[in-house]
Amino acid sequence: MNTESQTQSKSLKDIPFSILDLATVTEGSDIRTALQNSLDIAKLADEVGYNRFWLAEHHNMPGIASSATSVVIGHIAGGTKRIRVGSGGVMLPNHAPLVIAEQFxxxxxxxxxxxxxxLGRAPGSDQLTSRALRRGPGSDGQDFPQRLEELQNYFHPTSSSSMQVHAYPGRDLDIPIWLLGSSGFSAELAGRKGLPFSFASHFAPDYLLPALDIYRSSFRPSEVLDKPYAMVALNAFVADTDEEAHYLSTSHKKQFLNMIRGRFGLMQPPVKELDWNMQEKAIVQNQLSYSVIGSKDSVREQLERFLAQTGADEFMMTTPIYDHQARLHSIKLLGELMNK
Structure with a gap:
């Protein structure tokens, strides 16, 4: 599929920008501060004109404070006025569909x-944590389509449904359901069901373009969408200069480097040089290849290339920057590109 030819008339001003947040806990800080920082960021995003603010479910990770995702969504939505707030995503195999229907x-x-x-079908955790979440031995994501159908029926029971249990609140509410993925499984399922699709290219870049092709080619119009709607996730580090932006990005690169080495902890301050070998550097740079880094002008050019390459309908930005004020500034600069 030639996505570039499809986007010749599309420019950045046509593309909504959104934010993915993990309520990141930084070295020298704590969870309470991380949750307050997330609200600060959401308020700025609300004022600047971002479309959505999503939070992700992860477990047993000391640097992430958004594990109780629906609770944090309420915290963010209660402190903002306009912006859409949601999950990016809830890992459905961890939960009974009825509970998610009631929460949302x-x-x-x-x-x-x-x-x-x-919704995602990964556990968002390691195997030990998955067992602690009371996931049964068969809860490996293979029954995700059935769980999804059950969840949809709680919101809008079909005439053929034999369900005798109902979600209150939840029933008859129009809550947009998105499928999230880093492979072709959710892309194909989202296409068949006529749902919007978001790809996690911010950490899994290799399969992005094939997954988008699968989604678009398998798409069937539904009551939700009459044509495909694909959102692409990117890491974004924007500063007054290219040099400063690259410096700020080292905190996130160091996080990935530590993950490769089997270490999980709090986000650390940026550094002038990363202590990595050639193999580690290649792995990190590949995993984070869907990143925009630089001044506002540099990032504009990078985003235009990504738009031409992917034909995205929306960009979901994650901004993993150590310093809170620098992160707010990055989000503000990025937001200035939306209407220019």
Missing amino acids: GTLESLFPGRIDLG
């Missing part, structure tokens, strides 16, 4: 017209 039905009742439900 409650959120939608509290903040009508502002809640998104993004």
Whole structure:
């Protein structure tokens, strides 16, 4: 599929920008501060004009404070006015579909017209943590299509449904469901069901273009969408100069480097040089290849290339920067590109 030819008339001003947040806990800080920082970022994103603010479910990771995702969504939605708030995503195999329907039905009742439900099929954790979450031996994501159908039926029971249990709140509420993925499985499922699709290219870049092709070629119009809608996730580090932006990005690169080495901890301050070997450097640079780094002008050019390459309908930006004020500044600079 020639996505570039499809986007010749599309420019950055046509593309909504959104934010993916993990409520990152930085070295020298704590979880309470991380959650307050997330609210600060969401408020700025709301004012500047970003479309969505999503939070991701991860477990047993000391540097991530968004494990109770629906609770944090309520915290963010309650402190903002306009921006959509949702999950990017809830890992459905970790939960009973009824519980998710009730949680997001409650959120939608509290903040009508502002809640998104993004779903993933990965555990968001290691095997020991998965068992602690009470996931059964068969909960490996293979039954994700059945769980998804069950969840959809809680919101809008079909005439053929034999369900005698109902979600209150949740039933008859129009909560947008997104499928998230880093492979072709969710792309194909999202296409068949006519749902919007978001690809995690910010950490899994290699399969992005094939997954987008699978999604678009398998798409069937539904009551939700009449044509495909694909969101692409990017890491974004924007500063007043290219040099400063690259410096700020080293905190995130160091996180990935530590993951390669089997270490998980809090985000650390940026450094002038990373202590890595050639193999580690190649792995990190490949995994983070869908990143925009630089001044506002440099990032504009990079985003235009990504748009031409992917034909994205929306960009989801994650901004893993150690210093809170630098992160706010990055989000503000990035937001200035939306309307220019």
